[in-house]
Amino acid sequence: xxxxxxxxxxxxxxxxxxxxxxxxxxxxxxxxxxxxxxxxxxxxxxxxxxxxxxxxxxxxxxxxxxxxxxxxxxxxxxxxxxxxxxxx
Numbered sequence: 001x002x003x004x005x006x007x008x009x010x011x012x013x014x015x016x017x018x019x020x021x022x023x024x025x026x027x028x029x030x031x032x033x034x035x036x037x038x039x040x041x042x043x044x045x046x047x048x049x050x051x052x053x054x055x056x057x058x059x060x061x062x063x064x065x066x067x068x069x070x071x072x073x074x075x076x077x078x079x080x081x082x083x084x085x086x087x088x
Contacts (some may be wrong), residue, residue: 006047031073039065045061
C-alpha cells in the first residue's frame with residue numbers, strides 16, 4: 001500500500017515537471033533551468049527505484065546523473081563563449 005502511494009506521488013511529480021519542461025519558453029540560460037527541472041525528475045526516479053527495492057540501481061543513477069548534467073551545462077557554456085567570440 002505504501003509503495004503504491006509513493007509511486008503515484010513520484011509519478012505525479014514527474015508528470016508535472018515534464019509539463020513544465022514543455023511550457024517553458026526559450027530565453028537566456030534556459031538550459032540551466034531545464035537541467036534543474038530534469039533534476040527534479042531524477043530525484044523522483046531515484047525514489048521510485050528505492051521503493052521498488054533497487055538500491056544499487058538508484059545509487060548508480062544518483063552518481064551518473066550529475067555528471068551528465070554537468071557535461072550538458074559545460075558544453076552550453078563553452079558554446080556560448082565561442083558564439084560571443086565569433087560575433088565580436
